[in-house]
Amino acid sequence: MNRKLAIVVAAIIIIAVALALVAWDAGFFNKVQEVALVNVTVSTTQAHVGEPVNITVTAKNEGNVAENFNVTAYYNSTIIGQQKVQQLTASSETNVTFTWNTAALKPANYLLKAVASQLPNEKNVTNNTYVYGIIQVRQPSSTQPVLFISPQTITSGLGQDFKVDVKIANVSDLYSCEIRLQWNSSVLDEVNSTEGLFLKNGGNTLFYPNVNASTGRMVVSCSLLGNAPGVSGNGTILTLAFHVKLAGTSVLSLQNSELLDSFVKSIIYTEQDGNFSA
Numbered sequence: 001m002n003r004k005l006a007i008v009v010a011a012i013i014i015i016a017v018a019l020a021l022v023a024w025d026a027g028f029f030n031k032v033q034e035v036a037l038v039n040v041t042v043s044t045t046q047a048h049v050g051e052p053v054n055i056t057v058t059a060k061n062e063g064n065v066a067e068n069f070n071v072t073a074y075y076n077s078t079i080i081g082q083q084k085v086q087q088l089t090a091s092s093e094t095n096v097t098f099t100w101n102t103a104a105l106k107p108a109n110y111l112l113k114a115v116a117s118q119l120p121n122e123k124n125v126t127n128n129t130y131v132y133g134i135i136q137v138r139q140p141s142s143t144q145p146v147l148f149i150s151p152q153t154i155t156s157g158l159g160q161d162f163k164v165d166v167k168i169a170n171v172s173d174l175y176s177c178e179i180r181l182q183w184n185s186s187v188l189d190e191v192n193s194t195e196g197l198f199l200k201n202g203g204n205t206l207f208y209p210n211v212n213a214s215t216g217r218m219v220v221s222c223s224l225l226g227n228a229p230g231v232s233g234n235g236t237i238l239t240l241a242f243h244v245k246l247a248g249t250s251v252l253s254l255q256n257s258e259l260l261d262s263f264v265k266s267i268i269y270t271e272q273d274g275n276f277s278a
Contacts, residue, residue, distance in 0.1 A: 033119040034063040036127035037071070038093065040114055045133075046263045048140035049107060053100040055080070057114040057130070061088045070117040073098045075110040075135070107139045107173065107229040138173045138262055139232045145171035145259070145267060147179075147237075149252045149274030156278055161191060161243050164252060164274055165236045166220075168198060168259075171269070175202075175230035175262040176223030177237060184250035185216030188276065191241040195222060198235030203228050209238075217255075230262040242276075250276045 036059070043054035061067050066087045073080040081098045088094055112132040118125050146169045156162040166179055177199075183190070195207040204225045211218040220238055224230065252274035259267040 031065055031121070032063040033065065033067065033121045034061070034124060035067055035069055035088070035116050035119060035122070036060050036062050037114050037116050037130035038127075040112070040130050040132040042112065042132065042135065044135075046136045046138070047102055048138055049105055050103045050140065053102060053135060055098040055100060055112070055114075057096045057098070058093055059085055059088065059096060059116055060093045061090055062127075063119075064090045066090065067119060069119060071096045072115050072117075073100070074113050074115065075100065102137050105137050107137055107232070109134045109136055109227060109229075111135075134227070136227075136229075136262065138229055141172040141267070143170045145169060145174075145269040146272060147254060147257060147259070147269050148272035149254070150236075152272060152274050154252075154274060154276045156244050156276070158244055158247050158278055161241055162276075163239055163241050165196065166238050166240070166254075167196075167234070167236050168269075169234045171234075171259070171267065172232045173230035173261040173263075174199065174232070174259060174267065175228075175264075176221075176260045178258045179218075179220040179222070179237060180255040180257050181218050181220070181240070182251075182253045182255050183216045183242070183276075184248065185214060187244065187246050187248040187250045187278065188216070189213060189243045189245050190216075190218060191243050193218070193220060193241070194239050196236030196238050198233075198237050199224055199231055201235070202231040207238075216250075224262075228262065244278045247278045249278075252276060 038060050039058040041056045047053050066089050068086050072082040080100045083096045112135050114130045116128040150165045150167045193209040199205050202224050206223045208221045254271040
């Protein structure tokens with residue numbers, strides 16, 4: 001082989017090797033298609049109906065060739081939105097953002113997840129789904145609630161028993177409450193206290209009355225149990241039975257009770273006392 005031919009052959013070999021290396025790097029000889037969702041972040045995990053929730057999904061190309069695929073965000077099995085990722089290069093990441101409009105939702109707990117579409121030759125699809133967890137959506141307040149004694153004016157005779165209710169009106173997402181009540185213990189004796197149906201409408205509850213008969217004071221704790229929305233609307237929180245032991249008057253006074261929503265935030269409200277006479 002003459003020198004010119006040897007140089008040409010060597011050049012061809014070098015070019016072929018270079019092209020082969022380029023092809024290898026591009027994945028033509030060992031093409032691996034693999035995408036994964038590696039993270040999901042949200043603007044809030046506690047939203048009121050109508051409040052938007054911003055969702056950021058981080059996708060990664062774990063293969064060795066550039067890929068096109070879809071990312072879909074879901075609450076439960078309902079699609080929030082879908083976006084296309086284009087030409088995501090090997091070993092790189094990108095963020096995909098969604099805005100979840102909660103205006104049409106009912107107050108509830110919703111499971112948030114994101115799913116990347118499967119690639120044609122993808123073998124591992126377990127990491128194509130990223131389950132974020134629970135987003136709590138609750139009913140917002142429209143008017144200020146009122147906690148009140150019903151009836152507000154009570155008349156009864158000496159030696160008789162009577163009942164009054166502690167009621168709530170116009171409340172949204174009431175999860176728990178601590179009712180503090182005071183009366184004239186020289187005129188009235190508290191006989192019994194029972195839980196009303198209002199919080200029970202939301203599920204199982206804890207009800208605990210603590211009465212000090214000598215001072216005419218009581219603290220009643222009532223709460224829903226578990227991770228659930230609170231109750232909205234109007235209803236009876238508890239019913240109290242009193243015995244009239246002496247003629248006279250008494251204010252059935254609500255003493256800065258505390259109302260909490262399912263986000264464990266205080267609910268601002270007004271109180272209306274009751275008045276008794278015998």
